[in-house]
Amino acid sequence: MKEIKAADISAAVARMCMSANTKLPDDVRRKFEEGYKNETSEAGREIFRQLLENADLAFETKLPLCQDCGLAVFYVEMGEDVVVPGGINKAITEGMVTGYKDGFLRKSSCDPLTRKNTGDNTPAIIHIDLVPGDRLKISYMAKGGGSENMSRVTMLAPSQGWEGIKKFVVTRVAEAGPNPCPPIILGIGIGGTFEYAPKIAKKALLRKLDDVHPDPQIAAMEAELLAEVNKLGIGPMGLGGSYTCLAVKIAIAPCHIASLPLAVNVQCHSARHEEVEF
Amino acid sequence: MPTYSLNTPLTDADIEKLRAGDMVLLNGIIYSGRDAAHKKLSDLLDQGKPLPFDLKGASIYYVGPSPAPPGRPIGSAGPTTSYRMDAYAPRLYSLGLKASIGKGKRADAVKQAMRDFKGVYFGATGGAGALLSKCITASKVIAFDELGPEAVREMTVKDFPLLVINDAFGGELYAKPNLEE
Numbered sequence: 001m002k003e004i005k006a007a008d009i010s011a012a013v014a015r016m017c018m019s020a021n022t023k024l025p026d027d028v029r030r031k032f033e034e035g036y037k038n039e040t041s042e043a044g045r046e047i048f049r050q051l052l053e054n055a056d057l058a059f060e061t062k063l064p065l066c067q068d069c070g071l072a073v074f075y076v077e078m079g080e081d082v083v084v085p086g087g088i089n090k091a092i093t094e095g096m097v098t099g100y101k102d103g104f105l106r107k108s109s110c111d112p113l114t115r116k117n118t119g120d121n122t123p124a125i126i127h128i129d130l131v132p133g134d135r136l137k138i139s140y141m142a143k144g145g146g147s148e149n150m151s152r153v154t155m156l157a158p159s160q161g162w163e164g165i166k167k168f169v170v171t172r173v174a175e176a177g178p179n180p181c182p183p184i185i186l187g188i189g190i191g192g193t194f195e196y197a198p199k200i201a202k203k204a205l206l207r208k209l210d211d212v213h214p215d216p217q218i219a220a221m222e223a224e225l226l227a228e229v230n231k232l233g234i235g236p237m238g239l240g241g242s243y244t245c246l247a248v249k250i251a252i253a254p255c256h257i258a259s260l261p262l263a264v265n266v267q268c269h270s271a272r273h274e275e276v277e278f
Numbered sequence: 279m280p281t282y283s284l285n286t287p288l289t290d291a292d293i294e295k296l297r298a299g300d301m302v303l304l305n306g307i308i309y310s311g312r313d314a315a316h317k318k319l320s321d322l323l324d325q326g327k328p329l330p331f332d333l334k335g336a337s338i339y340y341v342g343p344s345p346a347p348p349g350r351p352i353g354s355a356g357p358t359t360s361y362r363m364d365a366y367a368p369r370l371y372s373l374g375l376k377a378s379i380g381k382g383k384r385a386d387a388v389k390q391a392m393r394d395f396k397g398v399y400f401g402a403t404g405g406a407g408a409l410l411s412k413c414i415t416a417s418k419v420i421a422f423d424e425l426g427p428e429a430v431r432e433m434t435v436k437d438f439p440l441l442v443i444n445d446a447f448g449g450e451l452y453a454k455p456n457l458e459e
Contacts, residue, residue: 047403054409058354067344067354067407067427104353106344106427115314117426146359146382146404174455179359179382181404232455237381237403239441240453270405 002134003083004278006091009138012276013095016140017072018103020274021064024055027209028246028271035183035236035243044241051269062103066270069105070142072096073125075203081134082278089126092138096124108145127199139206139275147184147268150176153198156260162221165190165262166228172264173229173245178238181268183246185209186229189263192253198263200251205267206275209247222248236269283437287335288376293396296442298449302400304438308337308379309420310431312358316366318422319430323369330421330430333374337400340380342427343417344407352417352433356407357381360399364388371397383452384444392446400440401451413438 024032032055036048058065074092084091100107100121107121125143152172156164169188176184189201213219225248235241246269255261279301284292286306296302309331311319322329340360344353360380367378368391376397381404392398402410416434423429443451 050403050406050409054403054406057412058408061408062347063350063408063411064344064354065408066405067342067356068358069344104345104347106342106353108342108427115317117428119426149359171457174457177383177455178401178452179361181381232457233453234455235453237401238383238452268405 001081001083002079003085004136006084006086008278009084009088009091010095010098013092013138013140014099014102016274016276017096017099017105017142020140020272021069021103021105021142022058022062024058024065025271025273028269029055031209031246032269039236039241039243041235041239041241043239044236044243047236047239064105065272066144067106068108068144068146069100070144070272071109071125072100072121073141073143073202074127075139075141075206076126076128077131077135077137078128079133079135080130082136088128092126093122093124097122127203136278137275140273141202141206142272143202144268144270147180147266150180150266151198151264153194153261153263155194156262158258158260160260164260166225168262169225169264170228170232173234173266174232176266177234180266181270182234182238183236183243183269185246185267185269185271186225186248187265187267188225188248188250189261189265190250190252191255192261193255193259194261196253197261198265200253201263201265204249204251205265205271206273207249209271213250218250218252222250225250286337288337289335290396293376293398293446296398296445297447298442298445298451300442302440302442304337304400304435304440306435308339308433308435308438310341310343310433311338312340312342312428313362314425314428315422315430316363320366320369331432333370335374335376337377337379338370338375339433340378343411343431344427346417350411352411352414354407355411355414357402357404360384367391371395379440389444389448389450392444393448396446398442398446399444401443402438402440410438
């Protein structure tokens with residue numbers, strides 16, 4: 001068994017929350033630079049220019065990249081031989097609360113009916129997968145509400161297949177239009193069950209924007225969907241242009257013979273996530 | 279692209295010269311308000327009570343800023359998605375609101391209210407909250423402090439960069455998606 005101290009986990013999580021909200025990931029920055037160079041619309045290029053300036057300023061001043069510092073979502077891969085005295089959930093939550101407080105990050109969590117703010121961004125949304133071995137990997141994502149609101153889950157009929165999946169995704173992006181802060185990133189979950197499809201869709205958003213899926217068939221599907229979505233011409237902030245979407249990331253899981261679950265998790269351009277390993 | 283420098287409170291004459299696509303540098307006092315604050319403003323109106331600020335000529339910024347770190351008037355402060363305020367906006371325009379500031383599409387009822395009562399809808403760049411905060415030189419909570427990030431703030435802005443998304447004549451800047459049907 002490997003023992004990992006809760007205090008070490010909390011400290012690392014606090015650092016991740018503060019860092020991820022102020023430093024744009026390098027792969028996202030590279031896409032902005034590419035867009036600033038290649039976007040066909042002048043208004044769109046101006047948006048990329050502002051986003052690059054915003055990223056520089058956030059890094060220098062430690063102001064959050066976006067005022068919506070999100071609900072704090074964690075994907076945890078925890079080895080079956082790992083022990084965290086005091087508990088992993090508590091360790092992550094305490095780190096998140098500290099990070100959001102000390103980093104002057106916005107607390108965006110509220111009661112769904114009274115709308116009263118919980119005051120400390122709790123609860124952290126924590127997904128734990130038990131894996132063989134003694135490693136612990138914690139990925140953090142600051143998930144903003146604007147893009148989350150544009151996300152959808154649907155249960156397609158198996159007969160609708162890939163064509164039905166494409167149609168649903170493209171229509172969803174078209175209907176969302178300027179609302180989710182394009183250029184967006186799409187996490188697509190295909191298969192699983194009603195709750196599993198969105199779980200893997202969101203996890204797919206943790207991938208690097210410029211990686212290529214190891215399965216060539218899925219890689220081709222991602223490229224096809226990206227091209228289809230970018231034909232919409234919505235452009236940066238909906239002002240028109242060729243960059244509506246920066247990347248499509250697909251995750252696939254077996255599903256029931258009766259079902260074709262599909263989840264479309266929309267991520268805004270401010271794709272803030274980091275990970276830490278113990 | 280025409281660029282106008284405007285001072286708040288805005289007048290009918292200011293609004294009448296604006297067309298979708300124009301750029302505006304806004305100066306003066308604006309008020310922050312988003313979901314929960316709009317509900318409270320609406321409740322006050324229902325009860326016949328005064329609002330925490332004068333709506334005549336006012337500009338409301340749909341924003342919930344991050345907390346101000348020491349030495350700064352405000353934290354990161356970019357726009358939130360506007361459609362969630364569509365249920366409240368027509369009434370506010372009818373009572374003198376001249377501009378709302380946010381991002382994303384508006385409902386037809388809001389666009390109609392802007393035509394009927396001479397109003398505009400400005401877009402600010404979403405996800406550029408650190409950059410936009412540089413244009414906010416002062417900020418204080420004037421109502422609903424208990425709402426935290428959603429409290430109503432009086433903000434002083436200097437050359438706040440905005441695009442006219444919807445004008446008072448039915449014009450709209452947003453591109454229609456190329457959907458093959």
